[in-house]
Amino acid sequence: MTATSYGWLVLAFPLAGMLVVSLSWRVLPGRLAGWIASAAILGSFVSAILALIDMQDLPAEERHLVDSAWTYAATADFNADVSILIDPLSVFMCLVVSGVSFLIHVYSVAYMTGDHGHARFFAYLNYFVFSMLLLVLAANFVLLIVGWAFVGAASYLLISFWYRRSTATHAGIKAFVMNVIGDVGLVIAAFLLLDHTGQLDYLGVFERAPEVFSTNDSTIVWACIFILVGAFAKSAQLPLHTWLPDAMEGPTPVSALIHAATMVTAGVYLIARCFPLFDLAPTAADIGAVIGTATLVFAATVALVQTDLKRVIAYSTMSQIGYMVLGVSAAAYGAGLFHLMTHAFFKALLFMGAGSIIGAMAGIQDMDRMGGFRRAMPFTFVTFTIGALALAGFPLTAGWFSKDEILAYTLNRGGGFVVLGIAGYLGAALTAFYAFRMVFRVFSGKAVPEAEELEQGHLAHGEPQNPMTGEVEDTDVGFPGPEHVVAERSWPMKFAMAPLAVLALVAGVVGIPGVTDTLEHFLEPTFESSTYAEDHPSTSSEWVGLAAGAIISIAGIFVAFTFYVRRRGITLDLRDRYRRVHDFLWHKWYFDELYDAVFVRPAATAGSFGRRVIETDVVQGFIVGGATGVVRAGTSFARAIQTGFLRAYALLLFFGAAALLLYFLISSS
């Protein structure tokens, strides 16, 4: 079998898993649906590895294989095929997506045991992974857009998985609307490219683009900006980011899947995939870099004050994706994708740890209520801390190598990029601080009642309630199930978290500057044609950057240690003294309020105006009412004639006949 047939298998497994689970959920006993779905993703992962092995056998310059299954649409000038592209970038993405997704599936088998929507959950999950793999394997913009929209739909289904929770359905709608904005941007971009190059295949477009467009041609800049709109909506970058924190309404494994392996990385992938276009449109690339940096600083500041555990991690995702966007926009493709991979590991790990903690808290997500879980949950403590270390960029962890490589590349570009790089280091300091704010607030300090209970071997069982509104919920289908699970007691969760913890520690070995650089070399066949391919920082400057990153990270962790362990309570004083700053960050820079005022409320006002005035007065009153009025007047006249008196009818008949007779008499004479 060739690499492309394995590529098709990568897609076939999750699709088959989704179909099997969704068609036979009635007869699948217990956790079987979850295991089937996990097996499907494992099959996908194995196929991706086989595709990798096959592809590596080829000489480097032949490592982009296109295989078409059938022609989706044929016209005189071009054909849109259902075709996949196997090259180092897509194989890399497949490996990350399917590998991390497999572990998340296994985790979910345990995490979702007690939920009444068990099988539905896994059907959605498989569909999500299938969509994401379709997105990364697509060989042309048509199939890319299909995968892109599928991912949006799947995220909607999963975020509002607990569909009887009103906050969850609202979050799902928000995510879907934001994603559709991105879809529209992507479609416009594809249209512009088709219009000017006459191609939709990546390879065709990239080949023709330098012939058609001059550098910074306004068309290509606009096409790239629209690509960025699509990427920003999916990757939750400013100003299309508001859906991501709300997406925390979904079950925790969904958060892990959206944030770590799939969905948010799609935008990064897209920018990396379209690098020949961004090479031609440096202005658009600069915009991407600036927005990535703005997002990473913005999200890091918001994460400083949030108290919802999952939301802090959500903002950290935004921040980390900001680094990746900065990286791929600054032509540090290898570094950006390296960070994508390491981030997938440690972010999935952090979410899994958060799920375990939330399980121990019987559904409560507020960090103010947590504390002292270190002894009660040793496994979660260790893995979560490893994830936080990697997130903070602690020396020798995976995050340290990948993040600082991005920043080294950015600084190396010189000019305005130096500012962005320095902002990146500022974000790194904030990241280290809030990462360990989570660790210290959850695990250190005095043990809360839930932690004490867990130490004695009981799992806390709180009232099932919505963590956002405090509303009491029943545990029927459409709400979270009645059972809570912690990683300490559930081997599938441990099985999923242990490898991720190891990877979060050691995955940096594929990109040690000057020593391994494995990932860089692996991705070279894809990116070698880039204008900036030879433009990379020297090994020594990279190590200087790593040293700076290490110092910043340790300093941030130390500050967090001071604030939350050594001098507990100092943060409350700080909050009271800088009330306004705190409120500003607490309200997430008022983005939600701004959008509410600018978009949601005018739309709602227009809607209620339409309902009150247009609908009641114009449509009901004038159009419908006018028509019925005319008919009613006519019928009441007709009814008045129908007296029921036979003799009156006869009289009318005679009068009529006489009138006719008279008429004929007069007209004939």
Next chain:
Amino acid sequence: MDIVWFLVLSAFIFVIGATGVLTRRNPLVVLLCLELMLNAGNLALVAFSRMHGNEGGQVFALIVMVIAACEVVIGLGIIVAMYRNRLPIDVDEMSELRG
């Protein structure tokens, strides 16, 4: 004899019948008056037939008689049905078709 006399007579009978239909409330009398009107028509038809010297009018008169017979059958049937159901024998009371 001039045709006018026949037509005048026919018109008289027709008006008598019509007045009866419009003024009387007993359905039997209304039926009788209808017969009068039909026969007035017959008279006019036969008179015209004679004037033109062909038999078309006569044929029509025969058809009108057949129709009159049918009408009487149905009309009397309705009246008998009304009587059997103990409904009032009065056309003004029969006003269920009022809209």
